[in-house]
Amino acid sequence: MFHWNNGLKLTKADLAIDFRRRQPRAFISHAHADHMARHQYALCTPETAALYQYRLGPRPTLELPYRTPLDWGGLRLTTYPAGHCLGSAMLLAEDGDRSLLYTGDFKLGPSATAEEAELPHAEILVIECTFGHPNYRLPPREEVLEQLFTIVRRTLDDGATPVIVAYMLGKSQEVTRLLTGQGIGVLQHRKIYEVSQIYEQCGMELGRYELFEGRPRDGWAIVVPPRTPPLDHVPREVRIAVTGWAMDERAKYRLRVDHAVPLSDHADYNELFEAVERVAPKEIYCTHGNETFVDRLIDAGHDARPLGRPVQGRLF
Numbered sequence: 001m002f003h004w005n006n007g008l009k010l011t012k013a014d015l016a017i018d019f020r021r022r023q024p025r026a027f028i029s030h031a032h033a034d035h036m037a038r039h040q041y042a043l044c045t046p047e048t049a050a051l052y053q054y055r056l057g058p059r060p061t062l063e064l065p066y067r068t069p070l071d072w073g074g075l076r077l078t079t080y081p082a083g084h085c086l087g088s089a090m091l092l093a094e095d096g097d098r099s100l101l102y103t104g105d106f107k108l109g110p111s112a113t114a115e116e117a118e119l120p121h122a123e124i125l126v127i128e129c130t131f132g133h134p135n136y137r138l139p140p141r142e143e144v145l146e147q148l149f150t151i152v153r154r155t156l157d158d159g160a161t162p163v164i165v166a167y168m169l170g171k172s173q174e175v176t177r178l179l180t181g182q183g184i185g186v187l188q189h190r191k192i193y194e195v196s197q198i199y200e201q202c203g204m205e206l207g208r209y210e211l212f213e214g215r216p217r218d219g220w221a222i223v224v225p226p227r228t229p230p231l232d233h234v235p236r237e238v239r240i241a242v243t244g245w246a247m248d249e250r251a252k253y254r255l256r257v258d259h260a261v262p263l264s265d266h267a268d269y270n271e272l273f274e275a276v277e278r279v280a281p282k283e284i285y286c287t288h289g290n291e292t293f294v295d296r297l298i299d300a301g302h303d304a305r306p307l308g309r310p311v312q313g314r315l316f
């Protein structure tokens with residue numbers, strides 16, 4: 001049903017999945033740079049199409065709204081929300097004989113700016129397992145949000161400026177909506193602000209936020225992309241990274257921030273197992289993840305292997 005050719009391809013439709021190199025036809029699970037290229041023809045959700053075209057220019061797309069099956073290239077293709085960022089999708093492919101679910105980047109549970117993930121049953125599961133190590137069991141979301149809000153409020157009370165460091169597509173918009181929902185205004189770095197405009201055009205309102213034009217504002221937070229140098233005219237910055245990697249004790253030193261809060265847009269270790277249980281596949285292929293996760297799945301009685309490695313002379 002699928003093969004590996006420097007990336008995952010659905011054989012019957014010759015459909016490349018999340019390739020970073022230009023392809024005649026490709027499915028894009030979401031608009032993060034490591035999942036797309038300037039394809040000749042791209043299949044994706046309408047929200048991902050808007051973000052893809054914002055990032056890479058006008059390009060031919062076939063839109064696959066969630067839960068709307070399409071017969072295409074000898075396959076039935078259906079997208080489901082992946083809970084990772086706006087428009088992020090899992091792809092269910094059925095060829096009349098077998099079914100395959102490709103998760104792309106995903107997270108279970110609620111998000112402020114992405115539809116909650118849905119996991120249909122499939123016989124073959126291709127799963128992204130970034131946090132496939134037990135060190136990445138994240139605290140409950142309510143605790144994480146409380147931690148974020150407490151740090152931001154305390155910083156403002158001290159007369160300093162909370163500067164939140166977040167990936168420009170997805171996490172920035174989620175943090176913005178979370179903070180504006182608490183009555184805290186947000187100034188956004190230009191690159192983040194432009195992506196937020198697309199979110200709003202797609203109907204995802206983010207609350208009271210504005211473009212950061214170089215000056216802090218009393219009572220407001222600032223959101224910037226990773227590796228943004230210290231801001232001019234902001235004398236007392238308190239930097240806060242929001243990432244699942246915050247579970248590493250040394251994360252805040254590596255990320256060069258004052259606080260690291262484990263707000264993730266990827267499934268944590270327990271959610272990966274939960275996803276497997278819910279899909280109830282016969283075969284599992286792991287991608288983008290911690291190498292030991294395959295062994296942990298096998299230990300738990302699953303038929304699992306890494307994607308893209310030769311197995312008994314075959315390439316999967």
Ligand SMILES: [Zn+2]
Pocket residue numbers: 030032084105
């Ligand atoms: Zn992603």
